[in-house]
Amino acid sequence: MDNCIFCKIVRAEAPADIVYENEDLLAFRDINPQAPTHVLVVTKKHFQHLDELPAHDLQLAGRILLSIKEVAQKLGVAGGYKVLTNCGEAAGQVVPHLHFHLLAGKKFLP
Numbered sequence: 001m002d003n004c005i006f007c008k009i010v011r012a013e014a015p016a017d018i019v020y021e022n023e024d025l026l027a028f029r030d031i032n033p034q035a036p037t038h039v040l041v042v043t044k045k046h047f048q049h050l051d052e053l054p055a056h057d058l059q060l061a062g063r064i065l066l067s068i069k070e071v072a073q074k075l076g077v078a079g080g081y082k083v084l085t086n087c088g089e090a091a092g093q094v095v096p097h098l099h100f101h102l103l104a105g106k107k108f109l110p
């Protein structure tokens with residue numbers, strides 16, 4: 001998507017503090033962190049939100065879930081973290097590109 005900020009980060013056309021990458025996903029620090037560790041795990045392919053993830057591609061869904069775990073391990077927070085995705089504007093989604101917030105630390109959003 002030409003004007004999608006997360007697509008631009010994926011294409012390295014916009015800067016980001018990248019902490020993890022694999023064939024499906026890129027993870028980078030949130031520009032406005034709500035916790036001591038606040039990373040966004042973003043699909044490289046543009047989906048608007050979780051509802052657009054294709055139901056037939058269970059392998060992709062599984063790889064995303066397991067990759068989030070790997071990101072937590074890489075960040076050293078595997079012992080305690082929270083994963084959240086906002087699905088749609090009504091849920092507070094601001095960037096319409098599928099992403100998962102990985103939050104960890106003593107104080108983070110409920």
Ligand code: DGP
Nearest residue numbers: 005016029030031032086092093094095
């Ligand atoms: P959401 O409400 O789930 O769509 O959250 C979007 C998050 O993305 C929000 O916490 C701020 C973050 N964000 C927005 N634009 C940028 C950006 O250009 N770079 C980075 N690193 N984070 C961004």
